Amino acid sequence: MNRGRIIIGGFAALLAALVVPLSQAPASPNQPPPHTAPWPDLGSGQSPGERRSSFDLSPELQRGVSAAQIREQQRRLDAALAALAPQRRGTADAYVLTIALDSDPVFAREAREAARVLSARYGAQGRTLTLAGPDGTRDDAPHGSISALLMTLHHLGTVMDGKEDVLVLYTTSHGSDIGLAYHYGDSGYGILAPAKLKAALEEAGIRRRVLILSACFSGVFVPALASPDTAILTAAASTRSSFGCVAENDWTYYGDALINRALRQPVSLDEAARMAGRSVAEWEAKARFLASLPQVSIGPEVGTWLPALEAGKPRIASAPVGRPAFAE
Numbered sequence: 001m002n003r004g005r006i007i008i009g010g011f012a013a014l015l016a017a018l019v020v021p022l023s024q025a026p027a028s029p030n031q032p033p034p035h036t037a038p039w040p041d042l043g044s045g046q047s048p049g050e051r052r053s054s055f056d057l058s059p060e061l062q063r064g065v066s067a068a069q070i071r072e073q074q075r076r077l078d079a080a081l082a083a084l085a086p087q088r089r090g091t092a093d094a095y096v097l098t099i100a101l102d103s104d105p106v107f108a109r110e111a112r113e114a115a116r117v118l119s120a121r122y123g124a125q126g127r128t129l130t131l132a133g134p135d136g137t138r139d140d141a142p143h144g145s146i147s148a149l150l151m152t153l154h155h156l157g158t159v160m161d162g163k164e165d166v167l168v169l170y171t172t173s174h175g176s177d178i179g180l181a182y183h184y185g186d187s188g189y190g191i192l193a194p195a196k197l198k199a200a201l202e203e204a205g206i207r208r209r210v211l212i213l214s215a216c217f218s219g220v221f222v223p224a225l226a227s228p229d230t231a232i233l234t235a236a237a238s239t240r241s242s243f244g245c246v247a248e249n250d251w252t253y254y255g256d257a258l259i260n261r262a263l264r265q266p267v268s269l270d271e272a273a274r275m276a277g278r279s280v281a282e283w284e285a286k287a288r289f290l291a292s293l294p295q296v297s298i299g300p301e302v303g304t305w306l307p308a309l310e311a312g313k314p315r316i317a318s319a320p321v322g323r324p325a326f327a328e
Contacts, residue, residue: 033185060190101173157204175215250322
């Protein structure tokens with residue numbers, strides 16, 4: 001399934017296709033809220049240039065959310081942040097953050113399993129946090145949102161040593177040519193723009209970064225986030241869609257190829273990226289989809305610290321879990 005393109009002035013047209021009937025409303029707290037209402041116009045009355053400038057500021061809208069729900073999410077986030085282990089002086093610790101920015105349960109499932117895979121690979125037990133809504137079986141984490149992501153990054157900046165520790169960030173959601181789409185049921189909407197994510201990382205003082213962005217058009221983040229100490233892997237080029245975001249899936253194409261398969265192998269990050277790219281290209285060709293063209297950008301200084309961090313990579317390959325994103 002095409003993950004969809006959100007263009008300036010075209011939110012409603014795209015996301016109307018993601019709306020499901022009200023009769024499919026969640027039956028239990030562990031069921032994710034469906035998308036039933038049209039995406040609101042976050043740039044009403046503006047010229048195209050003004051709208052793009054507005055979206056670059058990463059607007060976020062919450063509507064119909066009770067005070068009790070707001071307090072519960074803040075309580076969850078505060079507890080999760082407080083539980084993170086401190087960094088160890090003289091040791092390059094990895095802090096893993098995975099986030100599902102859309103309430104379609106495929107993203108929550110992917111974010112949870114990505115946290116397990118990345119935490120094991122980078123020795124980040126006790127230093128791993130997932131922001132994700134209910135996935136049909138559980139609702140036990142702070143929900144993913146733009147504000148939750150920004151607050152978490154700010155907190156990590158107070159916990160990590162910016163000169164030696166590493167942030168491993170995995171995001172999964174729908175995307176657009178202006179950023180990542182935040183869409184939670186009918187109550188949460190927004191766009192996380194490349195400029196905003198760059199500013200948040202810089203404000204937090206997080207210099208060493210492994211950033212994995214799984215969404216349509218996620219290549220738009222590469223120019224803004226590239227730096228000597230940053231490795232960026234994206235599911236698609238800046239002009240291409242990615243695939244596999246059907247709500248009932250356990251994985252998107254890119255998440256399955258990179259997280260569920262390649263990073264479970266005893267290979268380096270750059271080789272895992274190449275393996276994932278080959279798998280995605282093969283699946284897309286068989287499905288007759290336009291190639292998503294996953295992107296890889298690894299800064300020249302990454303090689304001075306990543307090999308030590310990857311010393312804990314798997315010695316023996318482990319089997320993928322869940323239903324494959326592409327049915328052979």
